[in-house]
Amino acid sequence: MRYIITLLATATPALAEVPKVVTDIPPVHALVAQVMGDLGAPELLLGRGADEHDFQLKPSQAGAVADSDLVVWIGPELTPWLDNALDSRPEGAAALALLRAEGTMRLAYGAAKQAEGQKDEHGHADEHGHAEEPSAKEGHDHGHDHGHDHGSEDPHAWLDPDNAQVWLGLIAAELGRLDPGNLATYEANAAAAAERITALDAELQALLAPVKDKPLVTFHDAYGYFVGHYGLTSAGSIALGDASSPGAARLSELRSELEAGGVVCIFPEVQHDPALVEQLTEGTPVKIGGELDPVGSSLEPGPEAYAALLRGLAQTITDCASQ
Template structure:
């Protein structure tokens, strides 16, 4: 039987219907990847924010990640049960502009407590110029936009000090949502900040003395990391890992890699490596993984810290660091 609707169903209506179906039928919750058994319901938009929520929330929280393991977060479309999860969240943790569907759900469903990560660590503009500068845009490159809805580079979690700032903010919001455990949240947030500050020191020390300072990556996600540690990212494409570079861009990159002795072209785990592998093959460079940590396929085998340390090892090898 075909049923036609005269008007689109609202997010609020979808959430309500989904909640009723779950209650009536005892259906399995597929709102996302959920961990923990605490009573405080936390919804995180994608992996790094989910990791922070878990670490800071501890046993008091149950965290749902709207972006399932191994999925690319940039083009997430929410299912009704996911909208319902946003509506029912005690705390919502997201980054405005990265995932428009999440932005819309938060705006319409108005969860009780919200952490918007870029309010804690403001976004910056980063260029992906062919001239090798990965800091603020100097006008080079081929015009790739790798901002969050034009508002700046969203990949703040790749600078551990910025993620530490977000962790402290999550701790304060959890303390407000669940005052009985406020001291526990703040203590765990402080502990995570200490760990992230230690990781920052590992990167500063590990990248302090290198033969080269430029690296090529298929996805221009590492602007904050490059800026923090004094190295230069050269992005094949912008923020969208599925976008395709123009032939002129490829030609410019081939020349740059050869002229500057770049040894490694990095690709990531959640997108096709074909362009990076072709660029490496054409220039005699090596293709290797540099993970932007937008999602982890198997969280039983890796977490934020292990992947970041693997990234540090990969960069040290590519840059010839002492």
């Protein structure tokens, strides 16, 4: 079922100009678009078909960042290529780094496997896999490690819908701070979007429930939040969190695991050659699922992209694991 986005507007338009907002990746763009509603449209940097791991800003995009009133992004842990562009903005220009924002639940890489057997009654991973919570919302912070390394903090936090709901409120508050006359509209839009995510979450919980105990292997270590939230069973990944090529030792280890027959499905990923997945599974009982798209690079950008992203992951996993 497709959700219709209902956008709220105030009876009297505010006199202040609506902020110019730039976002990094499609799911963040979708959340901001829902909060802004009819008041304005955020700009998306990572368009269709682009890869967040090796993206380079075009001059026009760098100019848009420099001229923006607000940049909403995951943070340098995911997109270090955006960090330098933020330096071109005026002193005090607003930036909201969602991974470091107050209330965000954060995981370390590999937490999906560590959390196996440690799910609470709602299917969420418990505190054992969590990274330390920030004490306050942080914006553009040069102190972060600009790597996207295995063993460090996993930046793919949008794949937990609980985080998305937290972020909607933070986005509304930041937009309202810059544009006080439209604060009520931003807050109402955020509340409506949060209700849609609650309904989406219930839908996906029901869809994934029958396959929770089926061991899965993904192309790279990007799904810990999704696996943990929905109580799925991760048997690991081919590549590390930065999607770099795995070494011979890792491939040999994974091949042995697949031959042992414990894994039900393995999933290739958009932006990556499926040949490696095919080679690894040849002669094994493991089924190859459809391509997963953790950042939504294959989706049409817009306010509905967040729901489409999560629904696509859930349906692709279910289609393979339920066979």
